[in-house]
Amino acid sequence: MDMSTKYAFNLDGKGMEMSTKYAFNQARKGLDMSTKYALILDGKGMEMSTKYAFNQARKGLDMSTKYAFNLAGMVMDMSTKYAFNLAGKGMDMSTKYTFNLAGKGMDMSTKYAFNLAGMVMDMSTKNAFNLAGKANTVLRMLSIHIR
Structure with a gap:
């Protein structure tokens, strides 16, 4: 996932706001x-x-141009050049990353295998994924696997 400075993604009070306890x-x-x-x-x-x-x-x-995440029933259209601002800190995204979400590895490159709280999303070009489709179901599944 090649990210640059075209956009900013602020997860501290905007977009993906987390409760204080679980904030980034x-x-x-x-x-x-x-x-x-x-x-x-x-x-x-x-x-x-x-x-x-x-x-x-x-x-x-x-x-993004060719990837779509549907988390909690809302589409995140993934593009190629972004800067994510997590809790006000710039996150320069380059070509390959290993994200550890809930202790599960997420290898990011041309094809991705996302394992969010035990729910696998196999990502390839032009695919859209829906994690349980609805916010309540997603939250319930995350809660079950995280706790």
Whole structure:
């Protein structure tokens, strides 16, 4: 996933707001912003409540040309050049990353295998995925696997 500085994605109060307990804590997690690294979201993956669920539609995140994430029933269109601002800290995305969401590896390159809280999304070109389709189901599944 090649990301640059065209867009900003602020997960601290915008878009994917997390409760304080599960907010991205860059300082404590010491995220290394380079070509390869592990992203651990407070060691528990992305726990979301209904209030703090992904609100991609409202934020209108345009995230890619050939990939679409449907998290909590809202489409995240994934693009090629972005800068993500996680809790106000710039995350320069390069070509290959290892994300650790809820302790499950997510290898990101041309084809992706996402394992979000035990739910596998096999990503390839021009595919759209729906994690349970509805916010409540997603949150319930995440809660089951995270706890």
